[in-house]
Amino acid sequence: MRTELPSGYEVAALPNRAAPVAFWGLGPGWTADPPRCGALADPVAGAGTTRGWSASGAGGIVYAVVAGSTAALDPSLIDECGRWTVSGGHTSGSVSVAAAPAIDGAATVGLTTSTTTVVEGGTETHSHADTFTAYLGDYVAFVTVVSDPGSPNPPLGQDFAADLMVKAVSALRG
Secondary structure, three states, X not given: OHHXXXXXXXXXXXXXXXXXXXXXXXXXXXXXXXXXXXXXXXXOOOOOEEEEEEEEEOOEEEEEEEEEOOOOOOOHHHHHOXXXXXXXXXXXXXXXXXXXXXXXOOEEEEEEEEEEEEOHHHOEEEEEEEEEEEEOOOEEEEEEEEEOOOOOOOOOHHHHHHHXXXXXXXXXXX
């Protein structure tokens, strides 16, 4: 899958906390409103085995993760969580359900997130992320692409994240 990255991307290990909500910039103790929607932001909470990588370059930061988990997507969350919010510490954001790629034998969900972090002196940092998750029975795989809306470089975008998710599931299945 790393070969799918644009040239110039540097690949690194995953951070200790490998969850979409962490990639969106929210630390421990974050909350979702409504609370039930939080399951979409951290689909593998407590997973014992997590593998993957992160990569950064001109178009943003890419995270590709596979976790050993039997978590399942609750279909009612797709309707209930069409638009919701997350917050934690100095960061807050809005999350919307996005069209996810269809993958045979998997339940999938897409999320688009816009966050704002307020730092000392009131300076705001804005970020955008697209996350796609596939629930595969014994595994949950997800791809998150984080972009800086103020960057002079074009972001990788939602299509890149969705395509990489499909390729990740294909690679996992062999």
